[in-house]
Amino acid sequence: MSGAATMLENLTFKRKYLFMRMPFLLFLLLALPLLGHTQQSDLHNYKVEITRQRIQQDSLFRYGQNSPLPAEEKASFKGLAYFPVNEAYRVQAKFVRTAQEAIFKMPATGPRLADYVKYGELHFQLQGRPLQLNVYQNQELIKQPKYHTYLFIPFTDATTGQETYATGRYLDFSIPLGQDSVWLDFNKAYNPYCAYNSGYSCPIPPKENKLPVRVEAGVKTYEKAGAGGATQGEEKMPEFPGGIPAFMKFMDKTFVLPPLARNAGVSGTVEFSFVVKADGTLADFQVTKSLRPDVDEAVLHTAKQMPLWKPGMLNGKAVNVKFTAPYRVKSR
Known part of the structure; x- marks a missing residue:
C-alpha cells in the first residue's frame, strides 16, 4: 500500500x-x-x-x-444564635471501633455523674489538619430501645469560651452499620442544657476531645434577651x-x-x-x-x-x- x-x-x-x-x-x-x-x-x-x-x-x-x-x-x-451554615464543616470521617474499653464516670457540671464507655474514634481532616474525636456510649441510655444505637460526641475547640459555650458543645451520632466511612456534621453542634439552665448536670468534654482549630459551625453562646441579643x-x-x-x-x-x-x-x-x-x-x-x-x-x-x-x-x-x-x- x-x-x-x-x-x-x-x-x-x-x-x-x-x-x-x-x-x-x-x-x-x-x-x-x-x-x-x-x-x-x-x-x-x-x-x-x-x-x-x-x-x-x-x-x-x-x-x-x-x-x-x-x-x-x-x-x-x-x-438561638448560630454560625452560618457552612458545608466545609460537614466532613467525611473514618470510624474505628475500640473494643474492651473500661467504663468510667464522665465529669459533669453538677453532682450527677453518668457511666460512659469509649465506643470508637473518628478520624478526619478539617482546615487541612488531621484530627480525631472520641465517641462515647452512655451505659444507662442503652437500656432504652430507642437509644440502642445512640452515641455521643462532646467536644471543645478554639471558639470555646469565646463565641461558643464555655463548657463545650455536643454532637449526636449513631453506630455505623457495616461501614467505616461516615459523615461528621459540625453544623449540627448544640449546647448542653446547662448552657440555658444551671439546674442541669451536663457531661464535660474529655481533654482528648479538644480540637486545636476554630469550629465556626453550629450553635453559639446563649444570651438572654436584652443581654446582647441572641437573635x-x-x-x-x-x-x-x-x-x-x-x-x-x-x-x-x-x-x-x-x-x-x-x-x-x-x-x-x-x-x-x-x-x-x-x-x-x-x-x-x-x-x-x-x-x-x-x-x-x-x-x-x-x-x-x-x-x-x-x-x-x-x-x-x-x-x-x-x-x-x-x-x-x-x-x-
Missing part, C-alpha cells in the same frame, strides 16, 4: 472514530452544566434543611414542655398573631374538653405539630405526645381553627416550617 493510501486510510479511520465519539462528547458537554446545577441544588437543599432544623429547635425551646429554658425566659426568647439574621420562627400569650388565649378559649374526659377528670399535656406554610396557612397536623385519643382529637380540632400565622423566614424569604407546640389540658 502506498504512503498516500495509508495516510488516506488513517484519516478515514480517525474521522470514523471521531464521528463515533461525538455522541459521547456531546453528552459530556450537556451533562457538565447539569452536574454543576445539581451540586448547587444539593448544597442549597442542605442549607435549607439545616436551617429548618434550627427553626424547629427554636420552636421547641420556646413552646416545648421539655424546654431547658426557665419559664420566665420563654416569652422573650427570640431564637439570628438568617432565620426567624413562625409566630401566632400576637405571640405566645395570644396563642394560649386562643387555645383556652376555643378548646372544648370531651364530656367523657371531663367526667373522668383527665388533665395533662398534649404535644402536637403542624406545618406553617410560606403563605401563613397551616397543614399536616399530628399529635407527637398523646394524652388520650378523644382529647388528642379535640386539641387538633381546636388547632385547625387557628388563624393565619406569620410564616418562618429564611434569608428574607418565607418558607414552610414544621412547628411543635404543647397544650395543657385541665379538667373543668
